[in-house]
Amino acid sequence: MQRDYDCIVVGGGPAGLHFAREIVSDSEFSVAVLERNDDLRDNDKSTGGTFPEVIDRYDISHEVVMGENDTITFEGPTERSRLDIGGYVLDFPALLAFLGSDAKSCGADVYTGTTVTEPIIENGAMRGVRYRDSDGGGELRGKITVDASGPSAVISSDLGHFDTETARRGIGLEYEIEGEYETNDTMLFKFDHTIAPGGYAWTFPAGKDAFKAGVCWVDDFHAARENGNSIHDYVERWVRDDPRWNVGEIRAKHAGEGVWNNSINQRATDGFVAIGDAASSINPLFGEGIRPGLASAEMAATVVRTALATDDVSEGRLREYERRWNEKRGQRWRLQRLLSDLLYDFSESQQDSFVKRVGRLSTTKAERLRRYDLGLFELVKLYPFRVKDVAKAPKLVRQL
Missing domain, CATH: 3.50.50.60 (FAD/NAD(P)-binding domain)
Structure with missing residues (x-):
């Protein structure tokens, strides 16, 4: 033709x-x-996680919405913060x-x-x-x-x-699950290298008695913590071990890469x-x-x-x-590319500190974080720099 x-x-x-x-x-x-x-x-x-303006601004039918959330939760290895930011989870x-x-x-x-x-x-x-x-x-x-x-x-x-x-590269794997789910009012992001080395894990609400759970990582930062386990192993562990949900049936799996x-x-x-x-x-x-x-x-x-x-x-x-x-x-x-390179290479204590700092954001600044609109000094305040981070400076500066 x-x-x-x-x-x-x-x-x-x-x-x-x-x-x-x-x-x-x-x-x-x-x-x-x-x-x-x-x-x-x-x-x-795609996980399908997004925000209300996607539906409103781009004239998307509500029929593609699987779940809604009233808040976003960030967790570190031991710390937890919740922000009043609503969103949608779409059937991609x-x-x-x-x-x-x-x-x-x-x-x-x-x-x-x-x-x-x-x-x-x-x-x-x-x-x-x-x-x-x-x-x-x-x-x-x-x-x-x-x-x-x-x-x-x-x-x-x-x-x-x-x-x-x-370019930076990463992978993600997500399960779509039927089962009991205690955190169905929030999008949960977990920064913990034991669960998602060099990345984060998540759970999103996906309708009545349904949720999505997955793990993703940035290849370069995962490589520094790699222990031979596959991303399937990490997702299985994330889904199996957290007491806040119980798996009845895994009804779909989807994976993708980011570049x-x-x-x-x-x-x-x-x-x-x-x-x-x-x-x-x-x-x-x-x-x-x-x-x-x-x-x-x-x-x-x-x-x-x-x-x-x-x-x-x-x-x-x-x-x-x-x-x-x-x-x-x-x-x-x-600038956010530079700061993301720090985030996914944080130590466990830095992950907890980051989560605590995010939790102290005002409503206005939380909304600006959602829009990726925080300025340099506001973003710097979120990041718990340590002495060891000085060694990263030459590489980071080359990205500016």
Whole structure:
């Protein structure tokens, strides 16, 4: 098959699907979304934990909400703090199905079971992609190609815009469980190297008598504490040993990887933009991906609509999206990348101290932490520096 579109989106995750619905719901421009899985719901790699503005700002149906929480709880090895921050836990496959259905109903074409094999570049500009599917394959040409392929960054990395080889990497594994769950009013984050070496564990409410429980870690910091156990071993222990829940049935397991830097990447060139995790939009401090992914899609769609309307899809026009991202998030997230490198390398006593300091935040500052909007000196106050941290300074400074 060979067809022409205004926009070709590589990847049917939240960012790619939301970008598509943003374009087709507010214009006559044509959009194709290419997803390598046979079903959009198969791309099940997220915990689904997020905040109310995702539902409200991005017009997401409440039908995809599994659970709600009134608070967020941080725990260290021995300390515990709770903040009055509400949130939602989404059924991630249902979210993808909703976004895909909405995009299609507005006029987007969504092709599943379709793997992009290479970009089409002519005279230095992106002109579309070649793909492989059950019928053999073909090419789609477009005025603008959008990389929304997630951590694989299939086009962004090839273009040298996002160096996935030097980026931070991590993995996570989560169980979706039916059973008794005492902490169903809170999102719980546990910083304890005996449970999640070099990362954290979590439990989220997921509806009546149901919850999600998982473990994730940053590879570099996990390696310093690795003892031969797999991430499956750690999740099994987390699920089995805590007395606050009892497992009746494990109804699903999902795993995923994260690849991120400080998000200061090139996000656009002639005929091309990158959004979501394909441009490292994941927040480096706590690893949240849905909310910033949707934000990057919205920013990009705003710029792309103008570019198409003025028939100017040049790098100069499209990098307005990149400038907006860096102004709103990129520079602040550079700092949060640095501080996250400290957090996941904390000693046990530092983990407890961090949890205590978070618990002392005022309501206003807790809300700013939720928005990742705390300034340098406010963030520094959260971090229990020790003399040994001085040795890390040269490496950390190079990230600024």
